[in-house]
Amino acid sequence: MNGRDQITLSVSQLNDYLRMQMDGDRVLSDVWVRGEVSNFVNHRSGHWYFTLKDPDAQVRAVMFKFNAIRARFLPGDGMKVLLHGRVSVYSQTGQYQIYGEEILPDGIGSLAMQFEQLRKKLEAEGLFDASRKKQIPKYPMRIGVITSPTGAAIQDIRNILCRRFPCAEVFVFPALVQGDGAVEQLIGGLLFFEQVHPVDVIILGRGGGSMEDLWAFNDESLARTVAGCRIPVISAVGHESDFTICDFVADLRAPTPSAAAELAVPDKRELCGMLSGMRERMAYFALQKITIEKRAVSNIGSARVFTAPDALLDPARMRVADSTKRMDAALDRSAERARSELGKLCAGLEALNPMSVLSRGYAAVSRGEEMILRADAVRKGDELQIRFADGSVRAIAAKKGE
Numbered sequence: 521m522n523g524r525d526q527i528t529l530s531v532s533q534l535n536d537y538l539r540m541q542m543d544g545d546r547v548l549s550d551v552w553v554r555g556e557v558s559n560f561v562n563h564r565s566g567h568w569y570f571t572l573k574d575p576d577a578q579v580r581a582v583m584f585k586f587n588a589i590r591a592r593f594l595p596g597d598g599m600k601v602l603l604h605g606r607v608s609v610y611s612q613t614g615q616y617q618i619y620g621e622e623i624l625p626d627g628i629g630s631l632a633m634q635f636e637q638l639r640k641k642l643e644a645e646g647l648f649d650a651s652r653k654k655q656i657p658k659y660p661m662r663i664g665v666i667t668s669p670t671g672a673a674i675q676d677i678r679n680i681l682c683r684r685f686p687c688a689e690v691f692v693f694p695a696l697v698q699g700d701g702a703v704e705q706l707i708g709g710l711l712f713f714e715q716v717h718p719v720d721v722i723i724l725g726r727g728g729g730s731m732e733d734l735w736a737f738n739d740e741s742l743a744r745t746v747a748g749c750r751i752p753v754i755s756a757v758g759h760e761s762d763f764t765i766c767d768f769v770a771d772l773r774a775p776t777p778s779a780a781a782e783l784a785v786p787d788k789r790e791l792c793g794m795l796s797g798m799r800e801r802m803a804y805f806a807l808q809k810i811t812i813e814k815r816a817v818s819n820i821g822s823a824r825v826f827t828a829p830d831a832l833l834d835p836a837r838m839r840v841a842d843s844t845k846r847m848d849a850a851l852d853r854s855a856e857r858a859r860s861e862l863g864k865l866c867a868g869l870e871a872l873n874p875m876s877v878l879s880r881g882y883a884a885v886s887r888g889e890e891m892i893l894r895a896d897a898v899r900k901g902d903e904l905q906i907r908f909a910d911g912s913v914r915a916i917a918a919k920k921g922e
Contacts, residue, residue, distance in 0.1 A: 532611060539609040542616065548607040553579070553618060557599045562798035570595065572603060572618065573817050581605075583620040592740075593634035600626040631731055635738055638765055642740075647747045653771045654752040656784065660720035662689050663784060664751075666709035669694035673727045673756075673777035680778055680881055691719060697726035702736035706744045721784055722749070725756030725777045736765035746770055756780030815858065878909040916922055 529537065532875050542548050555572030557839050562568055566585030571578050572902035581603060583591070595601060605620040642648065663681060665848040674692060681690055693709035696702040703818050706724065713719050724746065726734070736742065736756045747769040756777040767773040774780035821827070871874060878884060885892040892898060902917045 531614070535609055535611040535614045537616075538616075539611055541853060542608050542789060543606070545607075551605065551607060553602065553603050555579070555603070556599055557595045558597050560595055560597050562594070568595070568620075572601075579619050582617060587621050591636050593625060595623060596633065602626045631735065635731075635765070637804045638738065638740055638743075639768065642743060642747075642765065642769065647743070648768045652747075656752050656754065657720050657770055658786065659685075660688055660785060662719040662720035664691050664693065664709075664713035664717070664722040666693045666695050666706060666713075666722065666724045667688065667726050668697045668775070669786065671697070671727050673725060674761075676778045677723060680781035681785055684782065684787045685914070686788065688785055691717060696736075696737055698729070698733050703739045703742050706742055709744050710753070711748050714749055721752060722751050722753045723756055723774075723777070723784060724753055725774070725779045725780055725851040726758070727777065728759040728762065734758050734762060734764055737766040740765075742766065743769045754780045754784055789918055878907065883908050 535574050553572055555574050555578075558571045558573055559572040560568070566588060568583040568588045570581055572581050573579075583605075603618060603620045604622040604624075605873070607616060609616045609619055625631050646652065665674065665677055667677070669692060678690060681688060693712055695705035695709050697706070709722070710722065715720050724737075726737075734757055737755075743765045745887075746766055750780070752771045754772045754774055755762045755764070755766045756774040756779065757766060758776075760775035760779075768794045772783060774783050885898075886905050886907070887898075887902055892904065898904065898917045900917055900919050904915045904917060906913050906915055
């Protein structure tokens with residue numbers, strides 16, 4: 521201390537004092553600052569370092585990783601932002617800076633930048649690829665609509681669906697389409713129709729508005745829910761010139777809610793015309809078929825098999841006749857062979873026939889059933905039968921032969 525009792529501080533003590541003063545200030549501990557980003561550095565540690573400036577001044581800012589990862593977009597040089605955080609002194613350098621906790625785009629230009637960043641991110645992940653998009657069913661019988669229950673969009677959708685395809689059931693999930701809570705309710709509608717009350721196709725949309733009004737449909741979590749939905753989703757947000765992230769990830773983009781209703785269902789008048797044409801073609805082809813079949817029946821009726829059925833038997837008769845000739849010839853040859861064999865047998869038997877011996881002057885003598893072959897076999901008084909070729913006689917032996 522000097523003679524005036526003044527306090528002498530080191531540089532570190534001075535910086536620490538200023539830091540404590542700032543940390544205790546109610547305004548500086550919870551402040552929003554608007555400015556343009558410059559000298560932005562996305563450090564490999566995950567921390568963001570940059571400067572906020574306006575035409576007359578600038579201030580350094582830092583966002584540590586645990587706050588940066590919660591940001592909805594990646595800042596860049598020239599982007600106008602709103603930075604929320606606290607102002608304090610960095611003791612080692614003596615410079616004061618803003619320790620950011622939340623960062624938001626400021627103005628339509630920043631929204632467009634945020635939109636483009638998210639679009640590129642999801643496109644790089646393949647969420648826009650046509651190969652992953654589901655086919656919209658041709659004849660959906662249950663249609664889910666997620667939109668505001670009081671807007672003009674729901675009335676247009678109902679009227680067009682009823683006029684074009686009245687047999688389909690329409691189920692409306694009422695949801696906010698802008699402002700706080702809109703994203704959560706839109707996601708809730710998708711999950712409701714996917715998990716609780718299944719439908720064939722979902723229409724997600726709202727009427728026209730500014731980019732800020734449509735911003736809920738550029739939310740990343742809603743876009744991922746649309747892309748992952750198992751039910752085909754038609755995105756119908758705003759007017760024809762409006763594009764949202766949901767349009768890119770949906771299975772089909774409609775320029776307006778009314779167009780979405782027209783794309784979701786067929787037109788009953790076209791269906792009736794198509795059915796009428798099909799009926800006429802069916803009748804024509806049926807008539808053609810009947811004519812062809814009649815001609816075929818007529819051709820069959822004029823065939824020789826019906827006009828001269830005996831002609832069918834001629835080949836069979838010829839085959840029978842040929843077979844009969846072959847059988848007769850075979851029988852003749854067999855009979856001839858049999859006659860030849862019989863002649864041989866007869867000749868043999870004739871040679872053994874005793875009658876043929878008798879015809880040459882011999883006689884056969886028998887006594888009853890006994891044939892007399894020797895003279896000494898005859899006794900006096902035996903009654904003998906003598907057989908000649910032309911007959912037989914009986915004789916009585918007078919005396920024994922000598």
